[in-house]
Amino acid sequence: MDIAIRILIALAMALVFYLIAVRIVRVMMAPPPPDEPDVSQLKPVDYRYRCMVCGTEVTMTASPEADAPDAPRHCREDMAPVAVAPRP
Numbered sequence: 323m324d325i326a327i328r329i330l331i332a333l334a335m336a337l338v339f340y341l342i343a344v345r346i347v348r349v350m351m352a353p354p355p356p357d358e359p360d361v362s363q364l365k366p367v368d369y370r371y372r373c374m375v376c377g378t379e380v381t382m383t384a385s386p387e388a389d390a391p392d393a394p395r396h397c398r399e400d401m402a403p404v405a406v407a408p409r410p
């Protein structure tokens with residue numbers, strides 16, 4: 323194989339390894355989430371979500387955002403909001 327091509331491949335691989343290392347370091351340097359949520363900011367809500375993969379349902383009773391909080395995740399997928407049925 324031509325020596326120039328081999329050097330080019332080596333440089334490309336070095337660049338790939340460098341970018342992977344930078345990404346790993348960046349993930350490890352990310353600040354951890356805050357220890358305690360600010361409970362005084364929570365508003366009572368009543369949202370239901372269903373996991374579209376396994377069917378698990380959860381009810382959300384408090385959220386820092388009163389309307390349309392981010393859906394929780396289950397089975398690595400966002401859960402789908404479910405219309406709340408009136409309870410007997």
Ligand SMILES: [Zn+2]
Nearest residue numbers: 373376396397
């Ligand atoms: Zn699930």
